[in-house]
Amino acid sequence: MTGDVTLYHWEPNANSGKPMLTLVEKGVAFNSHYIDLLAFDQHKPEYLAINPMGTIPAMTHGNRLLNESTAMMEYVEEAFPGPAMMPEDPVDRWRVRLWMKFLDQWLCPSFSMIGWSIFIGPQVRARDPEELKAAIDRIPLPERRTAWRKAIYGLFSEAELAESARRVARYRQAGGSAGPARVSRLQPIFAGRHQLLQLGLWLAIDAA
C-alpha cells in the first residue's frame, strides 16, 4: 500500500496536518512529499502538474488526485480500513462537520493571518523583491494570488487583524489549546525537517 498513497504537504501542521493525522491514526502507510510553502514550491510547474489548484495539502491514491484538506480527511476515513475516525450516530457526525467548518472558516484563517502578520511575513519580505513578485505572478487562482499578496506584503487591514485577534482570544477563553499535543504525534515522521513554524505559533499564542 505504501507505494500507492503520496501526501504532498508543508509542515506537519494546520491544513497539511489534517489529512496526515488521519492517515497516521488510520494506520495507512504513505509516501511523504515535502513542499516548501515559503519557497512557493506549491505554485511551481512540477507541482501544478500534480495539483492544478496549486494548494497544499494534496494526495494521490493510485491515479486519483485528492485535495482540500477536510474533504481529504473524509476520503481517508471512507477509502481505507482501520479504526473509525468518525462516530456512528448521524448527529455526532453532523457535530464533527460543524466543528470542521468552524475550524476551516472561522478559527484557522485567523491563526494564519496572525502568523503571517507577526513573523512569517517579515521573514519573507526580506527576500529579493523581484523573486517575490515572480512567485506571486505564478499563482494560478486569482483569489489565492490576492490572498498571498496580502500575506507576503502585510496588507491586512486593522479591522481584519482585530477580528483575527478577537477570534483567537475567544478560542483561548474557551480553553482551546489541543494543537501542540496533537501535532507532536507527527514529529517522529518528520524529525529534523519541519521548521515548527505554526507549532511555534500555537505555543506563542498560548504563552501570550
Place this chain on the structure above:
Amino acid sequence: MTGDVTLYHWEPNANSGKPMLTLVEKGVAFNSHYIDLLAFDQHKPEYLAINPMGTIPAMTHGNRLLNESTAMMEYVEEAFPGPAMMPEDPVDRWRVRLWMKFLDQWLCPSFSMIGWSIFIGPQVRARDPEELKAAIDRIPLPERRTAWRKAIYGLFSEAELAESARRVARYRQAGGSAGPARVSRLQPIFAGRHQLLQLGLWLAIDAA
C-alpha cells in the same frame, strides 16, 4: 414522522434550499417553519431559543437541533431512509464535498453580496433607521453583526464587489445555471408565500 422534523427556513432557496431539497428528494415529511429573513426574525428571542446561533436554516429532529446547511444535508442523508443522495465510491463522495465547499465559500457568498448590493439592500435601507439599528444590535454573533451591517448599509468595498462579479462571471462562463430549475421543484410546497427574491437573482444574472 411528520411531527418529528421541523425545518426553519427563509425562501426555499440558497442555504435554506439545501437541506430542504435534500428532505424532499429523500421523501422525508417535515414541518415548514418560515422565518422572515428581511424582518430579521432569525435574531428574535423566540428563534434564538431554538437556534442560539441565529442563523437559518436550522432543523429540529425530535429534540435534536441541527444547523449549518451543508452539515445538515449530510445529516439528512445519513439519518433517514430513502434514495441515496451521495454516491458510493469514496472519490465521488470526496468530489461532492469539494463542490459543496466551492459553493459555500467561493460562489454563493458572491451571489449573496451582489443580491444585497443591487436590490435587497436598497429595499431594506428604506426602512426606519432606528428599527434597523435595533435589528443589527440584536444579532448574537459579532462576525454576523459585521456581515449584516455591511449588507444592510451597502458597505461592500469596490474590491469586494469586483471579486464577486468576477466569480459570478466565471461561473456563468463555465455554463453554470442549474439553480432555477432545481429550486422550482420546491414551489408546490411554498406556493404563494415565498418572494422568489434570490430565484429572481439567478434569473436576473442569467439574463444580464
